[in-house]
Amino acid sequence: MFLRIDKLQYDLPEAKEQDPNAAAAIQELMGGRFGEMSTLMNYMTQSFNFRGKKELRPYYDLISNIAAEELGHIELVSAAINSLLAGPDTKAKEKPVDPSTSPLSGFLGAQNLQHFIAGGPGTLIQDSRGMPWTGDNVFSSGNLVLDLLHNYFLESGARNNKLRVYEMVKDPVGKALTGYLLVRGGVHQVAYAKALELVTGVEMTKMMPVPHIDTSKIPESKKLMDQNIHLKLYRMSPSDYNDMGEIWKGPHPDDGQEVYVTDELPNGGETKDSGHSSATFAPEYDMDELKEMAAHLMKKGGIKPE
Numbered sequence: 001m002f003l004r005i006d007k008l009q010y011d012l013p014e015a016k017e018q019d020p021n022a023a024a025a026i027q028e029l030m031g032g033r034f035g036e037m038s039t040l041m042n043y044m045t046q047s048f049n050f051r052g053k054k055e056l057r058p059y060y061d062l063i064s065n066i067a068a069e070e071l072g073h074i075e076l077v078s079a080a081i082n083s084l085l086a087g088p089d090t091k092a093k094e095k096p097v098d099p100s101t102s103p104l105s106g107f108l109g110a111q112n113l114q115h116f117i118a119g120g121p122g123t124l125i126q127d128s129r130g131m132p133w134t135g136d137n138v139f140s141s142g143n144l145v146l147d148l149l150h151n152y153f154l155e156s157g158a159r160n161n162k163l164r165v166y167e168m169v170k171d172p173v174g175k176a177l178t179g180y181l182l183v184r185g186g187v188h189q190v191a192y193a194k195a196l197e198l199v200t201g202v203e204m205t206k207m208m209p210v211p212h213i214d215t216s217k218i219p220e221s222k223k224l225m226d227q228n229i230h231l232k233l234y235r236m237s238p239s240d241y242n243d244m245g246e247i248w249k250g251p252h253p254d255d256g257q258e259v260y261v262t263d264e265l266p267n268g269g270e271t272k273d274s275g276h277s278s279a280t281f282a283p284e285y286d287m288d289e290l291k292e293m294a295a296h297l298m299k300k301g302g303i304k305p306e
Helices: 020-031 036-049 057-086 144-168 172-200 219-225 287-300
Strands: 232-234 260-262
Touching (some): 020 057, 020 172, 057 172, 172 219
């Protein structure tokens, strides 16, 4: 089962400007072959299908726990996409508009028109081409070495794409997102390398980092590495997954510091609200009517508004 906390895993800044094309690029980190939906569903499915949960407990714990962290990553990617689609001035979009004046025509040059036609505007479970994410991206063979090797490859491909998206986006929210994911994805990449080393004896960490770019050269990542975020494997449970420390131990291949499992959760940040958008009637065309109904329901339920 899962416990959900109404916070983002990382405190993202607000977007400085509305940038639908940057949002379209970041969609690759959501629904691309190497995006967060793929890492989430690969590890989740492997945890469901894991054979030998008792005998191979540290490996089961590692895959299951990383899957839980990935749930927070898709939420974080979505928050960045929505922030870029909404822009900083969300209040201006609340004013009623006349649909006959083509209020959305200014977005005809956007890379992904579905953000505005189907999304409201909002995140879609698609890649940067607008192609829907598919379960064909999930690999779960039942063979421990093969699954771990795939996961190492998956995290390496994800790191490659995060670096490229980082080089594309200019807004602070996109930079902060990719900087954070490079650090946390790096933890998962190293974790699977260490797991493969234990089970096969092959020194996988000697290949790292893949791609061979020092993460500390990314300013948004270095800030987190200075806080030792790259050394921590968060236990995403109040009492379970206690054996993954048998794998997540020893030196980090980047700087030689000792890695460790922690029961603390990420500091996180507030969830984002893109605000009411009259032009896309989201959440409804007349926001005042919705507010009136909500106030009536709260009064009836004896709830005092905040």
